[in-house]
Amino acid sequence: MLKKAVRISLLVAVLLPTSLRAQVRVGVGRPTTPAAPVNEFANYADPKEYTIAGLTVTGTRYLDPNSLVSLTGLKIGDKVRLPGEADGSAIRKLMESGLLDDVELLVTKVDGSDIYLNVKVQERPRLYRITYAGIRKGEQDALKDKVKINIGKIITNTIIKNTQLAVKKYFVDKGFLNTKVKITTIPDSSRNNATMRVLVDKGQKVKINNIEFVGREEVPESKIRMKMKSTKEQRFGRLFTPSKFIPKKYEEDKQKLIEYYNKLGYRDAVIEDDTVFAHNDRSINIRMQIDEGQKYYYRNVTFEGNYLYTDDRLREILGVKKGDVYNPEDLEKRMNGNPGQDLSSVYMDDGYLYYSATPIEKTIEGDSIDLEIRIFEGKQATINRVILNGNTKTSDHVVMRQIRTLPGQKFSKTNIIRTQRELATLGYFDPEKIGINPVPQPDGTVDIEYTVEEKPNDQIELSGGWGGFIGFVGTLGLSFNNFSAKNITNLNAWRPLPAGDGQRLAIRFQANGRQFQTYSATFTEPWLGGRKPNAFSLSWSHTVFRSFNQLDLFTRSIRGLQPIGSYTNTAFTLGLGRQLKVPDDYFTLSNSISYQRYNLTNLDLFFNGYRDGISNNFTFNTTLARNSIDNPQFPRGGSSFSLSTSLTPPYSVFRPKDYKPAAEDRFKWVEYHKWMFDASWFQTVFGKLVLNARAHMGFLGSYNARTEIGPFERFVLGGSGLAGQGTFALAQDIIGLRGYQDRSVYTADNNRVVDFNQRSQGGVVYNKYVMELRYPVSLNPSATIFVLGFLEGGNNWGSYRQYNPFDIKRSAGMGARIFMPAFGLIGIDYGWGFDEIPGVQKKNTGQFHFTIGQQFR
Numbered sequence: 001m002l003k004k005a006v007r008i009s010l011l012v013a014v015l016l017p018t019s020l021r022a023q024v025r026v027g028v029g030r031p032t033t034p035a036a037p038v039n040e041f042a043n044y045a046d047p048k049e050y051t052i053a054g055l056t057v058t059g060t061r062y063l064d065p066n067s068l069v070s071l072t073g074l075k076i077g078d079k080v081r082l083p084g085e086a087d088g089s090a091i092r093k094l095m096e097s098g099l100l101d102d103v104e105l106l107v108t109k110v111d112g113s114d115i116y117l118n119v120k121v122q123e124r125p126r127l128y129r130i131t132y133a134g135i136r137k138g139e140q141d142a143l144k145d146k147v148k149i150n151i152g153k154i155i156t157n158t159i160i161k162n163t164q165l166a167v168k169k170y171f172v173d174k175g176f177l178n179t180k181v182k183i184t185t186i187p188d189s190s191r192n193n194a195t196m197r198v199l200v201d202k203g204q205k206v207k208i209n210n211i212e213f214v215g216r217e218e219v220p221e222s223k224i225r226m227k228m229k230s231t232k233e234q235r236f237g238r239l240f241t242p243s244k245f246i247p248k249k250y251e252e253d254k255q256k257l258i259e260y261y262n263k264l265g266y267r268d269a270v271i272e273d274d275t276v277f278a279h280n281d282r283s284i285n286i287r288m289q290i291d292e293g294q295k296y297y298y299r300n301v302t303f304e305g306n307y308l309y310t311d312d313r314l315r316e317i318l319g320v321k322k323g324d325v326y327n328p329e330d331l332e333k334r335m336n337g338n339p340g341q342d343l344s345s346v347y348m349d350d351g352y353l354y355y356s357a358t359p360i361e362k363t364i365e366g367d368s369i370d371l372e373i374r375i376f377e378g379k380q381a382t383i384n385r386v387i388l389n390g391n392t393k394t395s396d397h398v399v400m401r402q403i404r405t406l407p408g409q410k411f412s413k414t415n416i417i418r419t420q421r422e423l424a425t426l427g428y429f430d431p432e433k434i435g436i437n438p439v440p441q442p443d444g445t446v447d448i449e450y451t452v453e454e455k456p457n458d459q460i461e462l463s464g465g466w467g468g469f470i471g472f473v474g475t476l477g478l479s480f481n482n483f484s485a486k487n488i489t490n491l492n493a494w495r496p497l498p499a500g501d502g503q504r505l506a507i508r509f510q511a512n513g514r515q516f517q518t519y520s521a522t523f524t525e526p527w528l529g530g531r532k533p534n535a536f537s538l539s540w541s542h543t544v545f546r547s548f549n550q551l552d553l554f555t556r557s558i559r560g561l562q563p564i565g566s567y568t569n570t571a572f573t574l575g576l577g578r579q580l581k582v583p584d585d586y587f588t589l590s591n592s593i594s595y596q597r598y599n600l601t602n603l604d605l606f607f608n609g610y611r612d613g614i615s616n617n618f619t620f621n622t623t624l625a626r627n628s629i630d631n632p633q634f635p636r637g638g639s640s641f642s643l644s645t646s647l648t649p650p651y652s653v654f655r656p657k658d659y660k661p662a663a664e665d666r667f668k669w670v671e672y673h674k675w676m677f678d679a680s681w682f683q684t685v686f687g688k689l690v691l692n693a694r695a696h697m698g699f700l701g702s703y704n705a706r707t708e709i710g711p712f713e714r715f716v717l718g719g720s721g722l723a724g725q726g727t728f729a730l731a732q733d734i735i736g737l738r739g740y741q742d743r744s745v746y747t748a749d750n751n752r753v754v755d756f757n758q759r760s761q762g763g764v765v766y767n768k769y770v771m772e773l774r775y776p777v778s779l780n781p782s783a784t785i786f787v788l789g790f791l792e793g794g795n796n797w798g799s800y801r802q803y804n805p806f807d808i809k810r811s812a813g814m815g816a817r818i819f820m821p822a823f824g825l826i827g828i829d830y831g832w833g834f835d836e837i838p839g840v841q842k843k844n845t846g847q848f849h850f851t852i853g854q855q856f857r
Contacts, residue, residue: 054116098156125194175244178203209283268293299368351410354378384445455781456821477508565603613664714762717796720849739811739831768794
């Protein structure tokens with residue numbers, strides 16, 4: 001049906017006397033209404049045949065007239081009968097195109113049997129803009145992203161309808177099931193444009209009043225409700241899973257419910273019927289009719305087509321026994337979903353790229369299923385070429401040395417997955433966009449194509465200010481994590497520094513006026529010699545701390561004061577680490593030697609009267625570590641642990657038993673042995689939610705009972721874990737414990753209350769336990785963001801007599817982390833401390849903690 005009345009106007013311009021000339025207009029579906037007595041020209045009872053001698057189009061502004069002529073189906077030379085089907089069909093085709101508001105077919109001239117026609121059209125308006133009414137500005141902005149219509153496009157009925165549906169769907173997906181959308185167009189005839197005005201009436205959000213499960217007998221209703229994670233009944237106090245009804249989520253939850261039944265062995269479970277009906281104008285009820293069916297168990301598992309391995313061997317790898325609950329999801333995981341341990345890895349790690357296995361339910365009797373796994377082994381495939389794409393900054397050899405699939409080797413599924421992990425942990429590429437594509441070749445070999453996408457990984461730490469009488473306060477830190485030392489002399493490679501060889505160069509300067517300055521530089525070559533992953537590192541640091549009279553600081557400028565005491569620390573470290581093959585190649589062994597020189601001048605930082613003197617700390621450190629974490633920014637699986645020991649020479653062994661010198665002589669050569677253990681484990685709970693469990697322990701001791709444990713390398717616990725300026729952090733391990741003040745957690749002998757200075761000097765043994773739940777907000781490499789909730793506990797003791805690993809200071813809280821390549825990790829937490837710190841903090845108090853550039857230990 002045509003939206004507007006379409007008129008066929010036949011203007012007869014024949015050579016008749018003026019008094020007899022007439023304009024004949026024939027309305028579609030209406031009787032002819034002639035204007036003059038010449039009805040014989042448009043007489044429906046006596047139509048006449050004409051030849052089209054001319055065909056023109058008028059009224060167009062944007063449309064192509066030739067295209068409109070082609071739409072009519074008419075062309076010059078056609079014979080048409082007027083009035084007849086040809087004229088009505090031409091107009092109908094033009095209107096059905098959706099491009100026009102009105103069409104008239106005019107006869108401009110008749111010359112015998114020749115007729116000249118003109119198609120007079122009125123174009124539909126074009127979209128000038130879209131406006132929204134009845135909703136908030138934030139919702140309008142969101143709809144602009146959802147409703148994609150190009151400005152200047154012709155406003156057709158289809159566009160109006162699609163816009164209406166898109167707007168309605170947006171609000172339905174947010175729980176507004178009764179949303180009404182009305183669209184009007186406001187034309188601007190002078191420009192043939194129009195504004196589309198979208199009026200939205202959201203109505204009230206529709207909640208779920210009740211969900212009824214009919215037919216459920218074997219599976220507890222509470223379990224069923226838990227599986228419907230996005231479809232919940234309205235209940236007081238429900239915050240994290242609101243009870244709004246979203247059709248899309250409801251359909252997903254029904255599928256999850258059936259999958260859950262299947263996991264329990266109910267392979268025939270179906271939702272026979274589900275009804276959603278109104279409870280009132282703001283809520284609905286849901287009724288689901290469930291047929292649970294029979295619960296099934298494995299009876300016999302056999303294999304067909306296997307020649308390389310026996311049935312018993314494959315059955316052992318599969319791990320399915322007679323009497324086990326039949327679980328298709330678990331079966332798929334045992335066959336393909338556990339790299340290195342599943343059935344497919346047995347074949348594909350030995351080169352059988354074309355291997356496939358199909359489980360067939362061969363026999364079903366009662367509650368038992370006989371399963372036959374049909375195997376196609378195929379031929380072994382060797383790797384022909386390894387192709388690398390996308391590394392625009394990083395040199396090929398840096399990437400290739402991490403790849404475990406080399407030309408000439410047999411194809412290996414486990415090696416491919418391990419390569420993906422190694423490329424992700426480099427930190428140079430976006431872990432979410434590492435692509436692996438095995439390309440089979442006609443000769444039975446396979447090319448393996450790796451695709452990576454570079455991401456920024458250099459970091460800058462920059463802050464500064466003027467601290468009044470203190471002077472300049474600030475930090476400048478630069479970390480180049482993909483440095484190239486060999487290109488230092490190549491000026492063309494400086495962008496801003498030479499990069500691409502996988503080396504690390506870090507330089508840092510921190511100052512608090514004249515009171516405190518620290519300088520450090522570190523260089524690391526992860527592949528010394530370029531043939532094996534032997535990591536070489538070299539670092540240097542220098543710290544200066546000066547003490548001033550506090551009263552003078554408020555009365556005079558620090559620039560004119562002389563310090564009353566000072567402390568310096570200069571340190572050098574040389575390290576070498578290597579990857580181990582046993583027990584597996586996730587293990588590394590690192591060794592280092594370091595020398596630190598402490599110089600104290602009239603400064604009471606340590607206890608035992610040590611105010612002046614020079615201390616030398618020569619240390620050998622060895623660390624055994626294993627790291628199988630899949631992603632350094634947001635791990636979803638894997639674990640890491642390290643056990644390290646730092647040993648100084650046992651100088652006291654060579655001293656007399658009655659040796660009791662002054663403090664400056666006792667600590668001239670620092671003596672201790674130090675042991676530290678750190679473990680972290682990651683596991684995906686469900687979806688994107690990840691559990692992280694951690695444990696940390698540290699012990700500091702002396703070689704014999706005659707030698708006291710010195711003031712160096714002690715443990716300081718509490719707060720954010722930042723060292724802070726003005727402390728001798730290079731001689732301490734600073735460990736965070738959220739929910740408590742910085743450097744405050746300390747248990748002295750006999751639980752004595754000690755002042756802050758003694759707490760800051762640290763303990764000799766500590767332990768800490770952490771459990772976190774993490775959820776990613778954004779995994780974009782330019783800003784990886786996740787939120788977390790934590791439970792945490794730990795303590796720090798001044799002597800082994802007081803040590804009790806179960807006597808911990810507990811806390812809980814939540815926080816967020818943002819990892820930006822330019823700045824590293826930025827974190828904020830709010831922790832609630834449940835226990836009292838005598839003399840420092842009452843129980844059940846909270847603390848905010850802010851960190852930058854580090855992980856919480």
